[in-house]
Amino acid sequence: MKYLYSSAIILLCLGLAKFLSNLIDSPFPTPLLAMLILLLLLLSGVVKEHQLKPCASPLLNFMPIFFIPAGVGIIEHLTLIGHYWPLLICVLIFVPLTSVLLIASIIAYFRGRHNDI
Known part of the structure; x- marks a missing residue:
């Protein structure tokens, strides 16, 4: 019963999010x-952690599986990354640096x- 209750909470949040997303037509x-x-x-x-634990713990155990496709994509494109590495380094260093400096x-x-009133 605790698994059903836990998964119902998660699915209700997802259903509410889907409803709100369609209601306000948001990307x-x-x-x-x-x-x-x-x-x-x-x-x-409103919801306690112990109410979500039965369903959330197994999901968290399998979470690394979702990151494997991203790792495989990087390995498949190593030649492309090797060709454009100077541009990638510039983007990864200079864009965040300029953003921080601009905001600062x-x-x-x-x-x-x-403010003189």
Whole structure:
């Protein structure tokens, strides 16, 4: 019975997310919205952790299987990655660095302003 109750909570969150996604016609991914709904239910105390544990624990044990296709894709495209590695390094280093610097400069600008009313 505890497995049925646990899976029902997870499936209800997914169903609610699907309903909301269709209602507001949003491109937001439904599984991510379902996880946010579940997080809100957990944080508010409506759902307790022990209620989800029977169904969530086996799912977490098999989670690495979902990352295997991404690893295989990287291995299959090693020659392509080897050909474009300078561009990839630039993108992986300079884009986050410039984003952080831009955000820091905007914050510094607004912190330095004085609102005189």
